[in-house]
Amino acid sequence: MSILAIYGSSRENGNSEKLADWVLEGTEHTAIHLRKKTILPIADKRHEEGGFQPVEDDFHSVIDAFLKADTVVFSTPLYWYGMSGSMKDFFDRWSQALRDETLSFKESVKGKKAYVVIAGGDSPKIKALPLIQQFQYIFDFVGMEFCGYIIGEANAPGDMEKDKKAAAEAGVMNEQIKHMNR
Numbered sequence: 001m002s003i004l005a006i007y008g009s010s011r012e013n014g015n016s017e018k019l020a021d022w023v024l025e026g027t028e029h030t031a032i033h034l035r036k037k038t039i040l041p042i043a044d045k046r047h048e049e050g051g052f053q054p055v056e057d058d059f060h061s062v063i064d065a066f067l068k069a070d071t072v073v074f075s076t077p078l079y080w081y082g083m084s085g086s087m088k089d090f091f092d093r094w095s096q097a098l099r100d101e102t103l104s105f106k107e108s109v110k111g112k113k114a115y116v117v118i119a120g121g122d123s124p125k126i127k128a129l130p131l132i133q134q135f136q137y138i139f140d141f142v143g144m145e146f147c148g149y150i151i152g153e154a155n156a157p158g159d160m161e162k163d164k165k166a167a168a169e170a171g172v173m174n175e176q177i178k179h180m181n182r
Helices: 017-025 058-070 084-092 094-098 105-109 130-143 164-180
Strands: 003-007 031-032 070-079 113-120 145-152
Touching: 003 058, 017 070, 017 113, 017 145, 017 164, 031 058, 058 105, 070 164, 084 094, 084 113, 094 105, 105 130, 113 130, 113 164, 130 145, 145 164
Parallel strands: 003 031, 003 070, 070 113, 113 145
Antiparallel strands: none
């Protein structure tokens, strides 16, 4: 079983990244930091003759790694009460992947295990719940299994260390992932 971590933070060593690192501690996994990739937005042409047009960026390398993974941990800070822009661009491009016959996207994604890790300030354990619901809808649409989430409270760099509850939840999720991937 292979594990992929997709990090959506624009900040290196940010709080959401730290929380996801606790979740993945001691696991063999591949990490993709979207801040180091170029994933361009696309014009929605799914209802037009000819459909989506090819885009020269890093999306295909990221989607290839995603399709090879059995378990995916999505890590994003809570930016303006939603996922980061780079994470949203990645998901928006799924519309294109769904129409790419060479990918068999929906069939390839069905049954993958998904986890979500979010860190933010301003009462994130409440205000991030709509984002959790958005992830749930995305996973339901493509047939992924939503296995769990953690919302950590952290704003300034290093604040993640202060949220002992989220750290404990990360330990539990870590054991769950290790157990499923034996």
